[in-house]
Amino acid sequence: MTDVAIPGSKSLTARALFLAACADGTSVLHRPLWSDDTEAFAAGLAALGYAVDVRPDRCTVRGGAAGPPAPGAEVFCRDAGTAARFLPTLGALGHGVFRFDGSEQLRRRPLGPLVGALAALGVDVRAEEREGHLPVTVHAAGLKGGALTLDAGLSSQFLTGLLLAAPLMAEGLEVTVTDLVSVPYVEMTLAMMRRFGVEATRAGDTFTVPPGRYRATEYAVEPDASTASYFLAAAALTGRSVTVPGLGTDALQGDVRFAEVLGRMGVDVTLTADSVTVTGPERLSGVTVNMRDISDTMPTLAAIAPFADGPVRIEDVYNTRVKECDRLDACATNLARLGVRVETGRDWIRVWPGTPREAEIDCRGDHRIAMSFSVTGLRTPGLTLDDPGCVKKTFPEFHQVLASLVREWTQGA
Ligand SMILES: O=C(O)C1=C[C@@H](OP(=O)(O)O)[C@@H](O)[C@H](O)C1
Numbered sequence: 001m002t003d004v005a006i007p008g009s010k011s012l013t014a015r016a017l018f019l020a021a022c023a024d025g026t027s028v029l030h031r032p033l034w035s036d037d038t039e040a041f042a043a044g045l046a047a048l049g050y051a052v053d054v055r056p057d058r059c060t061v062r063g064g065a066a067g068p069p070a071p072g073a074e075v076f077c078r079d080a081g082t083a084a085r086f087l088p089t090l091g092a093l094g095h096g097v098f099r100f101d102g103s104e105q106l107r108r109r110p111l112g113p114l115v116g117a118l119a120a121l122g123v124d125v126r127a128e129e130r131e132g133h134l135p136v137t138v139h140a141a142g143l144k145g146g147a148l149t150l151d152a153g154l155s156s157q158f159l160t161g162l163l164l165a166a167p168l169m170a171e172g173l174e175v176t177v178t179d180l181v182s183v184p185y186v187e188m189t190l191a192m193m194r195r196f197g198v199e200a201t202r203a204g205d206t207f208t209v210p211p212g213r214y215r216a217t218e219y220a221v222e223p224d225a226s227t228a229s230y231f232l233a234a235a236a237l238t239g240r241s242v243t244v245p246g247l248g249t250d251a252l253q254g255d256v257r258f259a260e261v262l263g264r265m266g267v268d269v270t271l272t273a274d275s276v277t278v279t280g281p282e283r284l285s286g287v288t289v290n291m292r293d294i295s296d297t298m299p300t301l302a303a304i305a306p307f308a309d310g311p312v313r314i315e316d317v318y319n320t321r322v323k324e325c326d327r328l329d330a331c332a333t334n335l336a337r338l339g340v341r342v343e344t345g346r347d348w349i350r351v352w353p354g355t356p357r358e359a360e361i362d363c364r365g366d367h368r369i370a371m372s373f374s375v376t377g378l379r380t381p382g383l384t385l386d387d388p389g390c391v392k393k394t395f396p397e398f399h400q401v402l403a404s405l406v407r408e409w410t411q412g413a
């Protein structure tokens, strides 16, 4: 059995940083993720005036309930959707002019529902170039809160950004969603808010957060479940075994359910409270699966799908078209390059069994396309990536860790 150490969760690290900034006192995060996204998030907090001390395996943040200490700031979110969708709400709690921008890739991604929600709460917020996109400037004078409706059908991050800040709004917040994707990420938000001392409730489509105070907390970050998917998929594809310690049925991350999808394809899966072990079968079976809740793992599944003995159909993943790239299109185009038969619709992809042939993968600057097709490469001689370095968004050491796992497997065989 081979253990693989997966770095901390991007989503939990971002939430813990935000909550620590809003909590009274000094919080300590253990084993946070340090990658481009979370470094951007921590740098964003520092720009907003918080005292953030970043160490390799821990981070301390001195927070407070009054909003950002800085009287104004320029926050560069790089490629991080979490930073772009969470930090403007934190800025709005303060007093001053806060400007948020990001990379070209992030500027293309939707922000409109969050900008609209802040405006509905009375914030003077302006998109500088294109409506509903970065860069945006927030003229902040504290947030009173109240009730609003929100379309979170393109991203749950709009809702998370509002919920995290809600206890610090004078009247709290009641948000009713007209649509919502990636529900496990919202459950993660509520669970993390509870960890920091605030109880928010959900009744149907309405989320209610009373005004309150977060308390400084010591928090250990779980390994990243989306990152784990590549190593589980690698074992599934090569008939090997891998264990990810620290990630199991107790995890706050919905993407741990990717293991169950592998289970439906004939992979032997053992989930305990705090570990997951998979052993690849002789042959993977085809499957039809709805991935609305776990769509970051859609490319992982699409990339191993040709090796199944029947078609793999992934449904209800429209919002993967507005991630780091149009992921349905990127998966389909790259599978076609590999000579695999593939079909897509507005919100689905179907991949037929095939034998991928040598090709260069067009990563489109998307870490998940690079990591997913690296797994395909384990059974595709000559597969190369045009941009292997884009994995830095969530896992800078990805290629080294995958190579060392494969080395361990071959040496142990
Ligand atoms: O809240 C979060 O931490 C995230 C929510 C999801 O985004 P969407 O809600 O946009 O699907 C996920 O894809 C992203 O990687 C992280």
Ligand SMILES: C=C(OP(=O)(O)O)C(=O)O
Residues within 6 Å of the ligand: 079, 080, 081, 082, 296, 323, 324, 368, 394
């Ligand atoms: C969609 C992703 O990232 P984000 O939205 O946080 O930029 C991702 O990591 O797959």
